[in-house]
Amino acid sequence: MTAPNVKDLRQAGFTLIEAVIVIVVIGVLGAIVALFIRMPLQGYQDSVARAELTDLADLTVRRVARDLRLALPNSIIVAADGSTISFFITKTGGRYLVAEDEVPGFKDFLAGGDEVDFAGPRPAGKQEILPGDSFVVNNLGVAPADAYASTNLAQIEAISVIDDTNFHQYRLKLESNPFATQIPPMPSAGSRFHIVGPPVSYRCNAAAGGAGSMTRQWDYGIVRGAPAANAGTISVMTRRVSNCSFSYGDSAGRSALVTIRLELEVPEGGTVKLVHQVHVDNTP
Known part of the structure; x- marks a missing residue:
């Protein structure tokens, strides 16, 4: 058996300089890959957030619209600032x-x-x-x-x-x-x-940055228009509300059009604005 060549043993493996170069090259390649992947991933996350906001806004206005279609003729009252809508x-x-x-x-x-x-x-x-x-x-x-x-x-x-x-x-x-x-x-x-x-009311509690909400209020007795803010039973319809309003247009006393405007926002950024109109029959 012959002894190993000392020169061959010295040439085996990587040197420290070679390892550093490999690490630097991998880091550069990773940065390049991340640069191209970050934007599609961010776009996907934004799309998911907008879709969730849109579904939430659509569900809320449809819930309000369902009640409005059952409103007693000529009982709808909207506050002067458009923040609440009340009806039997x-x-x-x-x-x-x-x-x-x-x-x-x-x-x-x-x-x-x-x-x-x-x-x-x-x-x-x-x-x-x-x-x-x-x-x-x-x-x-x-x-x-x-x-x-x-x-x-x-x-x-x-x-x-x-x-x-x-x-x-x-x-x-x-x-x-x-x-x-x-x-x-x-x-x-x-x-x-x-x-x-008894009458019910929907109230907009809008706040900047999506910190507001829309609530449904009932069981507060017979009150013309909006009841006191803490009266009766209150349930939250949706949060993340940055702006919302109601408007009511009466047409010849036999029909009317209620317009619901709702804007939802998330703290990370992203806003969804939805406008929904409901035809109301006012024939008593």
């Missing part, structure tokens, strides 16, 4: 009986008394008429047919069945009867009525 939500409706229907023993609440009869399928499920709901006729939004002033609104005390097989006739007992004392009388031309719950 219609639960169900129908047609009350009048003398021309020639139904024996029906109760004519317009002539007095605290009972009103209606015919047709009895509402069920989420539309079921319950004690505590409000009975409204011919709401015009002005006296003497103004639900906010309770001149054409009465609380329901009870509901009973008169005939559930032939005429499908039912009877509502009212806690009071403002309809018989209206001056002038304001019955519905089509003998229509609406059943509503």
Whole structure:
């Protein structure tokens, strides 16, 4: 066996200078690669953030729009600064009986008394008429047919069945009867009525940098327009609100257009602005 050549042993491996050069070259290549990858990655992250904001804004305005389509005719009120919108939500409706229907023993609440009869399928499920709901006729939004002033609104005390097989006739007992004392009388031309719950409000709490929110407020009693900021029950519809507003355009008293403007923003940057319009039927 021959001894290893000392010169060959000295030439094996890398020198320190060679290792430093390799590290420098790898660092330069990494910087070049990062330069080209950073912008696409940032663009992807921005696209994801905008998509999330857009979905959040769209979900919020559609939730508001769903309630607005159920608004009691002529009950929508928007604050002067556009920060809040308030209205009664219609639960169900129908047609009350009048003398021309020639139904024996029906109760004519317009002539007095605290009972009103209606015919047709009895509402069920989420539309079921319950004690505590409000009975409204011919709401015009002005006296003497103004639900906010309770001149054409009465609380329901009870509901009973008169005939559930032939005429499908039912009877509502009212806690009071403002309809018989209206001056002038304001019955519905089509003998229509609406059943509503308490008013609801949507409030914009906009703040710079997306620090604001939009809230839904209910169970605060009957108040014309926006209630006190802390009244009733409040739930947050969305956060990240930097700007929002409501506007209401009435057209000949029979239809209206509600415009919702919502702007969402994230602290890292990125803003989504959404405008949504809802057609409202104001035929009482």
